[in-house]
Amino acid sequence: MGATAMTQTTPAHLEYVLRLGDAALIHGQRLSEWCGHAPVLEEDLALANMALDFVGQARMLLSYAGTLEGKGRDEDALAFLRHEGQYRHPTLCELPNTDFAHTTIKGFLLGSFNLLMWSRLCGSSDKALAAIAAKSLKEARYHAEHTGDWVIRLGDGTDESHRRAQAALDILWPYTNELFAANPTDDAAAAAGVGPAWSELAGEWEAAVLPVLQQATLTVPARTPFQSYGKFGRHSEHLGHLLAVMQHLPRSFPGATW
Amino acid sequence: MYTQALDIPPGEQPKRKPDAVENAAYQAEFDARIDAGATIEAKDWMPEAYRKTLVRQISQHAHSEIVGMLPEGNWISRAPSLKRKAILLAKVQDEGGHGLYLYAAAETLGVSRDELTEALLSGKAKYSSIFNYPTLNWADVGVIGWLVDGAAIMNQIPLCKCSYGPYARAMVRVCKEESFHQRQGYDALLAMMSGTDAQRELVQDAVNRWWWPSLMMFGPHDADSPNSGQSMRWGIKRISNDDLRQKFVDATVKQAEVLGVTLPDDELKWNEARGHYDFAAIDWDEFWNVVNGHGQCNVDRLAARVKAWDDGAWVREAAVAHAEKQAAREKAAA
Ligand SMILES: [Fe+2]
Ligand SMILES: [Fe+2]
Numbered sequence: 001m002g003a004t005a006m007t008q009t010t011p012a013h014l015e016y017v018l019r020l021g022d023a024a025l026i027h028g029q030r031l032s033e034w035c036g037h038a039p040v041l042e043e044d045l046a047l048a049n050m051a052l053d054f055v056g057q058a059r060m061l062l063s064y065a066g067t068l069e070g071k072g073r074d075e076d077a078l079a080f081l082r083h084e085g086q087y088r089h090p091t092l093c094e095l096p097n098t099d100f101a102h103t104t105i106k107g108f109l110l111g112s113f114n115l116l117m118w119s120r121l122c123g124s125s126d127k128a129l130a131a132i133a134a135k136s137l138k139e140a141r142y143h144a145e146h147t148g149d150w151v152i153r154l155g156d157g158t159d160e161s162h163r164r165a166q167a168a169l170d171i172l173w174p175y176t177n178e179l180f181a182a183n184p185t186d187d188a189a190a191a192a193g194v195g196p197a198w199s200e201l202a203g204e205w206e207a208a209v210l211p212v213l214q215q216a217t218l219t220v221p222a223r224t225p226f227q228s229y230g231k232f233g234r235h236s237e238h239l240g241h242l243l244a245v246m247q248h249l250p251r252s253f254p255g256a257t258w
Numbered sequence: 259m260y261t262q263a264l265d266i267p268p269g270e271q272p273k274r275k276p277d278a279v280e281n282a283a284y285q286a287e288f289d290a291r292i293d294a295g296a297t298i299e300a301k302d303w304m305p306e307a308y309r310k311t312l313v314r315q316i317s318q319h320a321h322s323e324i325v326g327m328l329p330e331g332n333w334i335s336r337a338p339s340l341k342r343k344a345i346l347l348a349k350v351q352d353e354g355g356h357g358l359y360l361y362a363a364a365e366t367l368g369v370s371r372d373e374l375t376e377a378l379l380s381g382k383a384k385y386s387s388i389f390n391y392p393t394l395n396w397a398d399v400g401v402i403g404w405l406v407d408g409a410a411i412m413n414q415i416p417l418c419k420c421s422y423g424p425y426a427r428a429m430v431r432v433c434k435e436e437s438f439h440q441r442q443g444y445d446a447l448l449a450m451m452s453g454t455d456a457q458r459e460l461v462q463d464a465v466n467r468w469w470w471p472s473l474m475m476f477g478p479h480d481a482d483s484p485n486s487g488q489s490m491r492w493g494i495k496r497i498s499n500d501d502l503r504q505k506f507v508d509a510t511v512k513q514a515e516v517l518g519v520t521l522p523d524d525e526l527k528w529n530e531a532r533g534h535y536d537f538a539a540i541d542w543d544e545f546w547n548v549v550n551g552h553g554q555c556n557v558d559r560l561a562a563r564v565k566a567w568d569d570g571a572w573v574r575e576a577a578v579a580h581a582e583k584q585a586a587r588e589k590a591a592a
Contacts, residue, residue, distance in 0.1 A: 025340075032334050032343070035350050036327035037562065039570020040577075041358055044327075048351035055344045062340075076339045100573050156583060157576025164572065249338035249396055256453050258338040258396075258446070 009068045012188030015088060016195060017068060017129060018078070019185070019231060020117075021061030022089035025079055026239075027110060028054025029246055030097055039100055046146060050107070053139040060132045080250040084239050091230035092175040094239045101154055101164035105172050108147035112208045113179055114140040116201050125193035148212045155216025162217065169218055174226035179205075183231055292493050297423040300366035308492055311485075312422050313367050315494065317374045320360035322386035323353045324378075325559050329393045330402055338396060345442055346399060352435045359428040366424045379564050387545070388475050390553030397450055397457075397464035403443015405465075405472040405510070411436045412506045413476065421493030444513065451518050458518075465514070466522045473537075474545045476503040507535050 031051035038044035062075040073081075092110060097103045118140050121133035154165040179198055186197035213220055228236065250256075284303040291298065298304055327350050334350065337343035361371045377383035388406055393399065414436065417429040450457040477483060477499040489495035497505075507526075514521050525538040547553065 029335065032347055035334055035347060036331035036354075037566040037569075039566070039573035041324070041354060041361075043573075044354050045351055045358070048347055048354070052344060052347050052351070055340060055347065059340045059344070079340055080338075100570065153577050153580040154573070157580045158572065160572045161576030161579070245335050248336050253338070253454065253456055256338075256457055258342050258449055258453075 009070070010188060010192065012185045013126070013192065013194050014065060014068045015185045016189040017061060017126075018065045019088035021058050021065050021078070022087045023093050023110075024054045024061060025058035026087070026089045026093040026242065028052075028058055029242060030093070030095075031103070031107070033097055034103065047103075050143055050146070053136075053143070057132070057136050057139070060135075064128055064132065076250065080247045084235055084243060085233045087230070087235065087239065087243075088233060089230055090175070090178050091228035091236050092172065092178065094230070094236060094242055095172065095175065096238055098168070098171075099164060101161070101168040102172065104147055104150045104154060105165060105168040107143065108151045108212070109172060109176055109209065111140060111143035111147045112212075113201065113205055115144045116204050116208070117196070117198070120196045120201070124195050126195075129194065144208075151212055151218075152216045155213070155218045165216065166218055169213070170221050173221040174224055175228050177223070177226060178228045178231060181227065181231070185231075292421055292491075295493070296421075297426060298421050299423045307488075308494075309367050311489065311492070311494060312425065313364055313369055316360055316364040316367070316425055317369070317377070318384050318386075320357045320364060320374065321378045321383055322389065323357035323360060325385045325389045325563060327353050327357075328559055328562055329389055329391070329555070330399055332393045333396060333399050336396070337399075342399075342446065345446075349403070349439050349442065352439065356432045356435070359431060360425075363424040363428045375567065379560070379567055381551075381560060384549070386475065387548045387553065388471050389559060390548050390555045391467065391471050392554050394467070395460045395464060397447065397460040398468070400443045400446035400450065400461070401464040401468045403439050403441075404447060404513070405443075405468050406475070407436050407439040407443060408510065409472045409475040409506055411440060412502050412509075416496035416502075417494075419496060444517070447517055447519075461517075462519055465519045469522050470541065470544075471548075473503055473507070473540055476500070476506065478542070478545075504534050507537055511535055 028051050031047055031054060034044065034047040035051065036044065038047055058079065059075050062078045066073045066075065066078055092106060095102070095106065115137070118133045118137040122130055122137060124130040124133060151165065154161040156162070180202040182199055183197075186199065189195050190197040190200070210220060230236075230239075249258075281303070285305065288298070288302075288304060288308075291302075298308075330346060330353075331350050334343065334346055337346050361374060364374060365371060374383065378385065388409075393402070411433060414429050414433050418426055418433055420426045420429070447461055450461050480486060480498045480500045483499055486495060486498060490498075511521065511526065523538050525536060527536055528534075529536045548556070551557075
């Protein structure tokens, strides 16, 4: 990115990219917690694979956010040296891996969203972002399909797996309100052609998600007034604990390179 | 993909000549092939003791890959940079992949992965004792790559030419990735050694703890390895424990110098007459204590595997139940 491009960067543009980077980072961090502990070896490899994809996306996006910001912060400064309130990912990403059903449902709800978002971002007026989108889109296709297959297996499996999948869906569904909540950053980014306002994706997302949930014989919870505010930097109590673990080393050894 | 892991009736088993019969003619043919350096394949006749030895060795090896995911996995969520996090995740994932190829190689010998898993979880089967040591600081990840993967490579390169084809082929693939792990581990240590004093202290601390256990990875002295002779005869083992250990020490001393760490052995010095490094006596009591279940992490490692397996039971059952429902629906529709 040349200096001209940087001076043209608006705060909304930067925040939009940062949000994408944070979402990949935090979701990847949660997925990586499974490594070595999954229900079956093949799924251990698949979860690690997805975690790797998200960490890779986070690296590209946070590096790029650092460039847009122009203050010399690299991917690691952004990943490890910010406070809870400075992260911009949707709250859904940070919720804990209560069990494999939570991980699967969460991965599917987010994965289906990512698929739509990256396909739209391939046409971004920001060429660097469009290039990241093209790469991430391929990964998102696999994530949505793989997690979707598991949603169906769990929902339409045994009584226990159905019960767990439904319980996870009931808990996680309200957090999807946030994905589509109106947000001034989105409006500015959309106006500049950087990317879609996430609220625009709600209809297509439901059209992608509902048939899979139906095939899984799961009941879609009614919408409630519940709102979460991760995109605005107000997170759940879980994020602080996640960051305490993730940031431990860089904060314990200030200035060290690894 | 997942169905391989589940206790679904196996497909066609490899056709093998009647193996219950220790037929003298088959035995002579087998011996001749071993002597000629030919590989034995799953469909070939083999002595029952050869088959059993292979099942034991390959399954222990597979279990070691799987349990070996735990000590380094301990640091994934705390990796100090995104690049190191990605490298470590990929490495631990590779180890899981090694477990997968090795279970598949063992399955060619007529055992199922579920049986082998059961043996691991019940404590009947062994895995490499090195994984019963704790990973206490970030440098442990680099040191494991450098020394533990390094020792594993020394042990495994000869296995790429072992007499049993499926095992030998699995090892070719595994060894390539292990070399990569070793270089990445060493590279992580180089980065730390050119960093701050505090980082260098972490590396030295990790080297102090992992050096001796790494030497123990080659197993007891040749004089105390009663089964080695037979394994050599069968072409399962090609180089003795002590020779491999010496090779490892000779190769590692230089690397330690370049890195700038001290190996924790006052007696380590070049012996001109032997053309090798001499090193101090290994504490075999410690080795056997850990093998026999009294290491710092034996209980935790096994508990972690049991927990993953037990917590995952409903997921595996769901996959089977769904596959059965699907099959029934397809049949009804046909
Ligand atoms: Fe391995
Ligand atoms: Fe390895």
